[in-house]
Amino acid sequence: MASRIVFRLAGRFYDDGKLDQAKNEYKEFQSRFPGDRLEAFVTRALNSLEKNVKFDSEGKEARLKEYRLLGHPRQIGDAKDPRYQWGPLVAARPVVELELASGTLKVELFEDDAPNAVASFINLAEKKYFDGLKWELIGGDERLQTQPKAEGAVDYALAAEDSKKPADVFSLVLAKKDAGVAGAQFQILLRAVPDLKDATVFGIVTEGSQALKGVKKDDAIKSVKVVSKREHAYEPQPLKK
Secondary structure, eight states: OHHHHHHHHHHHHHHTTOHHHHHHHHHHHHHHOTTOTTHHHHHHHHHHHHHHHHIIIIIHHHHHTSGGGOOOHHHHTTOSSGGGOOOOOOOOOOEEEEEETTEEEEEEEOTTTOHHHHHHHHHHHHTTOSTTOBEEEETTTTEEEEOOOSSSOOOOEEOOOOOOOOOOTTEEEEOEETTEEESSOOEEESSOOTTOOSOEEEEEEEEOGGGGGGOOTTOBEEEEEEEEOOSSOOOOOOOOO
16 A cells, blocks of 8 residues: 555645655655556656656746737737737727618628728718618518619719628628619618629628518618717718719
8 A cells, every 4th residue: 555655645746736745756656666556657747747847947937938828918019929919909890770660670880891881871871861761672582672762862883892791691782783882772681692793791680680571562761870880981982983
């Protein structure tokens, strides 16, 4: 039992970080119990321990100075690697609410990915251009699209933007118009369209999507309200005719 007691005592010292005491016990084991079947485990533990002791004496200080181990903002700001540099928080995406007869949709707009499409949408929403517009169904049950306004219609095209966003279900889209996409007429996808082309995906419904199930042709949009946006003017840049 003596060899087991020494072995366990050394292991306890090792677990507690008392490396010098653990090393002494392992050495005692080797001198007192040569040939014991635990000797292989003692040798392995002693090798590991000595590596840790060497690291503490030689490598620990250098490793602690590496930026990737330093979490304080003042240290991250001095890092040369851009992955660790401290910078301003990314501004929140604009949010709008579409009030329908069947409920309210909350929509997040992809301003960083499709800035001109978002500028057009927010600009027109704040002018209440979309209020009262009616829906039409495109491609059967594939998507809803706003119908052209009877009076005071806005008619311009924007350059298509590749937002890198997939055309998922409930995405907001500007569809093809002339050499670009329609700036004053938008669609909401009722199912994903993986092969969507010549369009700009500029937002997605994040809340209230169940309200879209009851929308029929000629149902009207009650209102489009800008809930939040960034602190700059939203002026779209149309394509020149």
